[in-house]
Amino acid sequence: MIGNIAHSALLVSVPVVALGVILTPVAIRRARREWLQLVYGAVYANFLLVSIATISMVVALVTHDFSVSYVAAVGSRSTPLLFTIISLWGALEGSILFWAWVLAMYAAAVVWLHSRRPGDLVPYAAMTLLAVSAFFAILLVGPADPFRPVFPVPSDGPGPNTLLQNHILMAVHPPLLYLGYVGMTVPFAFAIGAIISNEATSNEWAQLSRRWMLASWGFLTAAIIAGMWWSYEVLGWGGYWAWDPVENASFLPWLTATAYLHSVMVQERRNMLRLWTLNLCVATFVLTILGTFLTRSGILSSVHAFTTGSIGYYFLGFIGVVLVATLVLVAGHSDRIRTPGKLGGAASRETVFLLNNLFLTAVMLTVLVGTLYPLIAEALRGVKVSVGEPFFNRMTVPAMVALIFLMGVGPSLPWGSTTVADARKRLTPPLIGALIMAVIAIAVGTRSIYAILAFTFVGYAAMGNLREYWIGMRARRKAHGESWPVSLARLVRGNRRRYGGYVAHIGILFVAIGVTASSTFRTEREATLLPGETLTVSGKTVRLKNVWGREEPQRSVIGATLDILSKDGSVTGTLEPRMNFYRVSDQPVPTPDVKSSIAGDLYVNLMAFEANGANATIKVIVEPLVPWIWFGGLVIVVGSVIGMFHGGRRTAPEQSVAT
Amino acid sequence: MIKYLPAVVSLLVFSGIAGEAQTGTPPPRSTVRSDSALEARTTAVASTLRCPVCQGESIQDSPSELAQQMRAVVRDKLRAGETPEQIKAYFAARYGEWILLEPRMTGLNVVLYVLPVVIILGGLVIVVYLVRKWTRPV
Amino acid sequence: MNWKRSLIALLAAVPVLALFAFGFTRNPAEIESPLPGRQAPLFTLAVLSPGEGAMARIPGDTLRLADLAGKVVVVNFWASWCLPCRTEHAALSETARYYADKPVQFVGVLYNDEPAAGLRWISEMGGMSYPGVTDVESRTAIDYGLYGVPETFIIDPSGRVAHKHLGPITADVLRRVTDSVLINMAPAAKAAKSTAG
Numbered sequence: 005m006i007g008n009i010a011h012s013a014l015l016v017s018v019p020v021v022a023l024g025v026i027l028t029p030v031a032i033r034r035a036r037r038e039w040l041q042l043v044y045g046a047v048y049a050n051f052l053l054v055s056i057a058t059i060s061m062v063v064a065l066v067t068h069d070f071s072v073s074y075v076a077a078v079g080s081r082s083t084p085l086l087f088t089i090i091s092l093w094g095a096l097e098g099s100i101l102f103w104a105w106v107l108a109m110y111a112a113a114v115v116w117l118h119s120r121r122p123g124d125l126v127p128y129a130a131m132t133l134l135a136v137s138a139f140f141a142i143l144l145v146g147p148a149d150p151f152r153p154v155f156p157v158p159s160d161g162p163g164p165n166t167l168l169q170n171h172i173l174m175a176v177h178p179p180l181l182y183l184g185y186v187g188m189t190v191p192f193a194f195a196i197g198a199i200i201s202n203e204a205t206s207n208e209w210a211q212l213s214r215r216w217m218l219a220s221w222g223f224l225t226a227a228i229i230a231g232m233w234w235s236y237e238v239l240g241w242g243g244y245w246a247w248d249p250v251e252n253a254s255f256l257p258w259l260t261a262t263a264y265l266h267s268v269m270v271q272e273r274r275n276m277l278r279l280w281t282l283n284l285c286v287a288t289f290v291l292t293i294l295g296t297f298l299t300r301s302g303i304l305s306s307v308h309a310f311t312t313g314s315i316g317y318y319f320l321g322f323i324g325v326v327l328v329a330t331l332v333l334v335a336g337h338s339d340r341i342r343t344p345g346k347l348g349g350a351a352s353r354e355t356v357f358l359l360n361n362l363f364l365t366a367v368m369l370t371v372l373v374g375t376l377y378p379l380i381a382e383a384l385r386g387v388k389v390s391v392g393e394p395f396f397n398r399m400t401v402p403a404m405v406a407l408i409f410l411m412g413v414g415p416s417l418p419w420g421s422t423t424v425a426d427a428r429k430r431l432t433p434p435l436i437g438a439l440i441m442a443v444i445a446i447a448v449g450t451r452s453i454y455a456i457l458a459f460t461f462v463g464y465a466a467m468g469n470l471r472e473y474w475i476g477m478r479a480r481r482k483a484h485g486e487s488w489p490v491s492l493a494r495l496v497r498g499n500r501r502r503y504g505g506y507v508a509h510i511g512i513l514f515v516a517i518g519v520t521a522s523s524t525f526r527t528e529r530e531a532t533l534l535p536g537e538t539l540t541v542s543g544k545t546v547r548l549k550n551v552w553g554r555e556e557p558q559r560s561v562i563g564a565t566l567d568i569l570s571k572d573g574s575v576t577g578t579l580e581p582r583m584n585f586y587r588v589s590d591q592p593v594p595t596p597d598v599k600s601s602i603a604g605d606l607y608v609n610l611m612a613f614e615a616n617g618a619n620a621t622i623k624v625i626v627e628p629l630v631p632w633i634w635f636g637g638l639v640i641v642v643g644s645v646i647g648m649f650h651g652g653r654r655t656a657p658e659q660s661v662a663t
Numbered sequence: 664m665i666k667y668l669p670a671v672v673s674l675l676v677f678s679g680i681a682g683e684a685q686t687g688t689p690p691p692r693s694t695v696r697s698d699s700a701l702e703a704r705t706t707a708v709a710s711t712l713r714c715p716v717c718q719g720e721s722i723q724d725s726p727s728e729l730a731q732q733m734r735a736v737v738r739d740k741l742r743a744g745e746t747p748e749q750i751k752a753y754f755a756a757r758y759g760e761w762i763l764l765e766p767r768m769t770g771l772n773v774v775l776y777v778l779p780v781v782i783i784l785g786g787l788v789i790v791v792y793l794v795r796k797w798t799r800p801v
Numbered sequence: 802m803n804w805k806r807s808l809i810a811l812l813a814a815v816p817v818l819a820l821f822a823f824g825f826t827r828n829p830a831e832i833e834s835p836l837p838g839r840q841a842p843l844f845t846l847a848v849l850s851p852g853e854g855a856m857a858r859i860p861g862d863t864l865r866l867a868d869l870a871g872k873v874v875v876v877n878f879w880a881s882w883c884l885p886c887r888t889e890h891a892a893l894s895e896t897a898r899y900y901a902d903k904p905v906q907f908v909g910v911l912y913n914d915e916p917a918a919g920l921r922w923i924s925e926m927g928g929m930s931y932p933g934v935t936d937v938e939s940r941t942a943i944d945y946g947l948y949g950v951p952e953t954f955i956i957d958p959s960g961r962v963a964h965k966h967l968g969p970i971t972a973d974v975l976r977r978v979t980d981s982v983l984i985n986m987a988p989a990a991k992a993a994k995s996t997a998g
Contacts, residue, residue: 241724248719276797303824320821327814335810336802345797355794362786370779376820377766377775383823385771388832390713392764393721399779421798529702594726611726623726715948728913729947732939756839757946761832 007072010060011151014144017053020046021138028131032124032201040127044115047130050137051112058105061092061150071157074098074150080163080588082558086175091164093178096300096315097150102178103296104140106186110216111137114190118212124201125194125209132193139322147315163558166586170593173234177227181254184224185292188257190216191264192289195282199333204282204341207272213285214268215648221261222644228254229515229637240594240609242528242625244633245519247396249304252375253295259368260288263361270357273419276345279338280361286330290323291372297323303379349421356414363403363410370399405457408516411509412438412465415472437467450524458520462513469506469513476503496646504647511643514636521629522604528625530611534618538569541624544606545569546579551617560585562592564610564620568599581610581622604628705738708747712737712754713762721764834946834965841874841956842944843867846934849916850909850923854901858932864908866960872904873963873982874956875975878942880914881922883950889969890926893953896975897931904958904986905979907931912942912950957982 024046031039064072065088068081078091078098093099111133118126144150168174191213198209231254232244245251264284271281298304301316334341347354373380374391381389416430441463442456450456473492480491496503529541533548549565563582567575577599583592596609605627612621709723714730722730722737733754740750754762766772845865848858858864866874877893879886897907909929911919916935923929936942945954948967955964955978964978 240726241720243724246719246724297821301821301824302829303821303827304829316825320818320825323821324814324818327818328811331810331814332807336804336807338806339803345793347794347797350794350798355790358790358793362783362790366779366782366786369782373775373778378829379820379824379827381766381771382827383820388759388761388829389766389772390761390764391766391775392713392719394711394765395775398765399776403779403783528706609726611731612728715946729939729942732913733943735938736940736943756835757842757944758948759832759835759946 005071006060006064006069007151007153010057010064011145011149013053013056013060014141014149014151017050018138018141018145020049020053021134021141024050024134025131025138028127028134032127040119043127043130043134044119047108047111047115047134050134050141051108054101054105054108054141057144057151058092058101061098061101062089065089065091068161070159070161071154072150073152073154076154076158076161078164079161080558081160082587083163083169084558086172087164087169090175090178091168093182094164094168094174097144097148099178099182100140100143100148100315101150103182103186104137104144106182107133107137107140107189110187110190114193114216123203123208125197125203125212127197128200129190129193129197129212132196133189136189136193139318143315143318147318162588163586166559166584166589166591166593167238169558169586170584170595171234171238173230173237177230177234180223180227180230184220184222184227185254185257185296187216187220187223188261188288188292190220191285195285196330196333198282199337199341202340204278204337205343207275207278210268210271210278210281214265214272217261217264217268217285217288218644218648221258221265222641222648224254224258224261225640225644226637228258229634229640233634236630237596237598238593240596242526242596242607242609242623242627244630247371247374247393249375250295250299252371252396253291253298256295256368256372256375257288257291259364259371260284260291263364263368264288266357266360270354274346274354276343279334279342282341283334284361286334290326290330291368293319293323293326298375304375347421348419351417351424351427352421353414353417353419356410356417360407360410360414363407367400367403367407370403371396374399401454401458404516405454405461408458408461408465408513411512412461412468415506415509416468433471434464434467438464441466448525452524455520455524458516462517462520465509466513469509472506473503500649501647504643504645506643507646508640508643511636511639511641514632514639516636518629518632518636522627522633525628526625528623530621530623532612532619532621539622539624542626544624544626546606546608546622546624548620548622549578551613551620553617558586562610562613564613564622566608566622568606579606579608581608583610583613600631602631605630701738701741704741704747705734708737708741708750709734711747711751711764713764715758715762832948836946836954836962837965839962841866841876841954841960841962842941844936844941844944846908846910846936846941848932849911849919849935850929850933852897852907852932853928853930854898856897856901856906856931864932864934866956869906870960871958872906873900873958873979873986875905875907875979876910876945876954876956877907877970878910878912878945878947878950878952880912880950881918882914883912885969886951887926889951889953889971890929892970892972892975894926894928894930896972896979899976900979901930903983905983909933910936910941912936912947913939955979955982958986 024043027039027046028043031037031043061072061074064075065079066085068075068079070076070079074095074097078095079088083091091098093102111130114126114133115130119130163169194209194213194216198204203209231251235246236242236244264281267277267281267284270277297316297319301319303316374396377391378389381387412434413431416434417427418430422430438460442460445456445459450459473495476495477488477491480486480495481488484491486494527542529539531539533539535548535550538545538547546566546568549567551562551564554561554563561582561584563580566579566581568577568579570576579597579599581597582595584595585592594609596607598608599606607625607627609623609625610620611623613619706723710721712722712733714720714722714725714727714733716727716729717725722733737750740753751763760767766775768776843866845863848860848862848864851857851860875897893907893909900907907930909931911933919933919935923933939947945952951969953966953970954962957963963982966974
């Protein structure tokens with residue numbers, strides 16, 4: 005019943021969306037702007053219809069309505085309520101529905117906020133959003149229909165993928181990811197709208213799209229960090245990033261979006277890099293679709309990939325349409341969009357932004373080619389190869405280390421130009437930070453050159469960014485006699501974009517320090533212990549207490565209890581790594597236990613156990629500073645929130661560009 | 664979970680009887696290893712080999728039985744004096760090039776290693792060119 | 802619109818799309834083994850269960866691949882916890898009986914399993930017509946590049962891997978491959994004899 009309602013809603017959304025797409029150019033060409041209200045109406049109607057379908061799905065999941073195909077595939081009466089609700093995005097069809105819903109929401113928000121703006125930019129952006137929605141609507145009534153009736157109705161289902169029902173972060177990571185991924189359609193829509201409406205020569209589209217990109221970037225960053233955390237807490241190998249195709253798929257648009265957020269400033273300030281910025285904007289969207297395609301089509305093997313049917317072909321078709329349409333549009337109009345560059349001097353923030361964009365793009369291309377290389381090798385050499393962690397680390401770390409350095413240089417240099425002497429004066433003080441970090445790094449035993457450089461540059465960049473606050477606060481105190489906290493608050497409020505950006509930088513530095521420290525100083529040991537035996541890993545000692553078992557409705561749990569011993573042998577805490585055996589799966593899901601402190605994590609995983617409980621094989625990993633990564637993610641989100649809600653920005657004087 | 668079922672069921676039964684070692688079972692083994700230099704070298708090699716029964720994980724990171732046994736092979740071969748390259752070649756001859764997480768630097772694979780360097784160097788040239796062009800007085 | 806430029810950009814999209822389309826024709830989970838055509842890794846394994854007739858071995862003895870030179874050797878990896886192994890068992894056992902009077906030796910290698918569980922499984926399945934051996938720490942399995950069970954290797958009389966089969970094998974495949982190896986072997990053996998004579 006509920007399946008029929010939802011399915012009908014989705015069926016209706018197809019012509020509604022199609023009507024909106026077709027009507028937009030007609031309305032504008034024939035100068036019947038009142039028809040645009042119908043287009044906007046289609047956007048709202050689509051949001052309403054997809055909302056009905058999404059809510060229906062949640063209701064069907066919660067009420068265990070196994071007559072709905074998706075519920076029959078992922079639902080189970082024994083699954084706890086929370087995991088039942090979040091299985092909405094736990095498998096292919098549900099995730100497509102969720103995607104369509106988030107997209108419909110973004111489209112409605114864009115129309116709600118911007119439709120009163122004169123000109124053709126917003127109508128064409130709405131049209132682009134509707135066109136992307138149309139693809140998902142077609143998927144949802146065709147190959148990815150989650151509401152197919154099931155007959156006879158099963159009495160119970162298998163429940164969601166066991167990896168996905170094992171941790172609460174699965175309630176957080178996917179929605180953030182979709183909000184980030186799908187949100188990047190909005191800046192893309194403004195870019196396409198700008199080209200079609202001939203407004204790409206003004207900076208208006210950049211101002212509109214920048215804020216949406218920043219919001220999506222914040223969501224995507226949070227999603228990536230949450231995903232790292234999930235993989236750290238669930239997969240049991242003590243790592244958070246494995247350069248898996250799915251991880252790469254989320255990293256690629258992040259890189260271009262980060263490049264965009266920097267280049268768009270150059271565009272707004274100096275009225276240059278217009279074509280490049282537009283390309284980054286378009287590339288970001290294409291990479292989100294590409295990433296989705298790679299993970300949904302099954303052409304690359306990945307831990308996280310969904311199993312698929314014909315949906316991959318639809319995605320390939322969609323990528324084809326998107327690539328062809330955008331390439332033709334952008335390349336065809338590139339002469340008109342391009343603006344002559346003009347720099348005040350080489351020693352300027354603009355130059356640093358050029359380098360920042362170069363390194364971000366280089367990392368993106370390296371990761372992209374590395375991710376696709378198994379496919380390329382098979383096509384050209386006929387051999388299956390793997391491209392994994394050792395390759396990506398070797399090839400991307402140098403550029404990422406360089407980016408950390410630039411993060412300190414950029415904020416220290418002024419816009420426009422400066423003299424070499426002034427540049428030197430500005431770039432010298434952060435060297436103190438660099439020196440301190442270099443000394444610490446070497447003192448604690450860092451030997452890898454990249455790790456030493458990374459620590460050193462983190463020190464440089466931290467000092468460079470913090471010094472900007474200090475300079476600003478000092479100036480305010482002098483001018484207005486404000487106290488330190490008041491001056492900080494007013495400083496940030498006065499230029500949210502700038503100081504929000506610096507907060508995000510500092511967040512990135514936390515992540516960088518956590519990643520560098522945990523990968524450099526990670527020590528691990530694995531041993532089979534008898535109860536009472538101890539295992540010591542870089543000064544941390546654990547003692548196996550016992551091995552136990554427990555029955556739960558949807559799973560059997562085997563666990564080991566370990567005491568953490570202090571130097572004098574007293575017990576300072578316990579750890580309970582477990583293995584969860586779900587009824588529906590033939591693979592146990594490891595559930596490591598982690599004791600965190602500011603200095604790092606003691607990570608313990610149960611690898612194997614004797615059937616009589618006589619022993620347990622335990623892997624103990626000591627990973628310094630891992631919690632700094634999660635904290636850094638939070639700081640980045642705070643930074644992007646500060647940067648998002650700003651009053652507006654003065655723009656570069658309009659230049660009329662000869663066409 | 665058919666493979667693990669007996670062990671899980673038996674442990675669920677045993678856990679009722681607190682912790683005591685059961686009679687009639689083989690003496691349990693304990694393997695607290697001590698040679699940390701060998702372990703470090705094993706870890707380094709094992710991190711570059713892909714686990715055949717998992718997806719995308721190295722045999723170092725995978726908890727699967729086969730991965731553990733493959734690590735033992737790596738350890739024994741290192742102890743016997745084989746070089747990491749020889750060990751990688753051994754596994755590649757058995758499992759195919761697929762097992763190497765870092766592709767060999769030969770043939771077409773070279774492109775994979777050269778391309779990022781070309782992009783960065785070429786990009787630097789372009790940035791220098793643009794900055795010079797854009798700072799030239801009109 | 803600069804259509805010329807659009808067209809050039811469009812051409813750039815073609816190889817990317819072609820690559821993805823090619824991806825659909827491939828299964829990333831299917832990895833070709835480098836072993837067929839190469840010398841089969843030697844093994845020396847302890848006999849667990851005897852088997853019957855000419856192929857029989859005494860439990861506790863060792864079975865060496867090197868001693869089987871001149872015979873076609875069918876090596877099947879199996880385990881008691883492996884469900885597909887149950888479906889292929891009858892085919893293996895019967896085909897082994899069929900070749901009992903030919904220079905063919907079947908061997909069942911128990912993979913990652915308790916010997917007791919393996920023996921129990923054999924009696925549960927109504928016997929195994931060829932010897933079963935145990936593989937401590939899966940050394941032989943790793944030597945053969947094993948991904949999982951069941952996997953079957955057919956080794957020709959010169960000791961080269963003639964065929965690798967992933968998943969449950971059928972009597973048809975076993976017969977077809979073994980026969981073709983046997984046919985190739987006949988003239989080779991004759992030629993060897995004539996040069997010797």
